[in-house]
Amino acid sequence: MDTYIVLKRFSSLEEAQECHKLLSEKGVTTRLADNVPPVDITFSGNTVGYQYEVQIDPANFANAESILEEQEMQSLPLVEDDHYLYQFSDEELLEILQKPDEWNKLDYALAREILLKRGKEMDQEKLDLLKQKRLMQLRESEPQQKYWVIFGYISAFIGGLLGIAIGYMLFSSKKSLPNGERIFSYSDHDRKHGTNIFYIGLFVFTISVLIKMLWGL
Structure with missing residues (x-):
């Protein structure tokens, strides 16, 4: 039985290959898949474009997430001051932290960094609480069909x-x-x-x- 799950989706093959290579070099077994949107998404009216997936064993999920977060944290010093997130209000940056699944990990890390510079500290306990609340929202079933x-x-x-x-x-x-x-x-x-x-x-x-x-x- 195939137990692999989707870790991350990309709109371009190059991005998916980079993620696949990074995780493989860190000892995480992954595989690439190119899939059209699943039937349930299409039927519910939320259509998206053709996507490339990086799939992993569920047992390696936490480790893979940690590797990707570390990679993005290393990229923070390279971000220019004219990055579009610097134009976001505190409320908009907080929304990124509340919905990390809708943003890439660099945006998530940068949003936290900008809030910190503005005197809005978000410690790990608060971030974990926000993630748990988000999971509760996402666990809700789709609207009645x-x-x-x-x-x-x-x-x-x-x-x-x-x-x-x-x-x-x-x-x-x-x-x-x-x-x-x-x-x-x-x-x-x-x-x-x-x-x-x-x-x-x-x-x-x-x-x-x-x-x-x-x-x-």
Whole structure:
């Protein structure tokens, strides 16, 4: 069974290769993958471009994160004073610290550095608390998939393969959290409907195929 999870996504192959090389040199086994957006993201309306992934074993997640953070910290002295983050307000910089998964690690480290220079110290305990609150937010299920549930039932009852696909998407789709944890994307309510849609669609499709086969005899 494949247990690798996504550590980081990149829009360019060069960036993904650099990350892969860095981690490999530090003894972390990784692999590169080029994937289109997962079906659950597309169906929920949040489409993104073609991405390259650096994937690792979940057991190495904390070590890999530490290596990447150390790499970005070493880059801080090279950042010019005209970096765009210097134009951010304290509130905007704090938002970066509150949502590290939406920013790269250099921006995260620089935001903390700028706040420190402005007399807004953020110790590790406060940062850890912010990360925990963010994880709680991300653990929340996607909004109720009312329209996909209705469309899924309709597709399933008319015997279309689309109904089977929608059902499977609803009950099986997962998302990765910043700490490497994998959880189901949709609520138990939607996942239950997804299971029903999947089996109804499978049953109707099978029956329709059998009828066509018998009719052709």
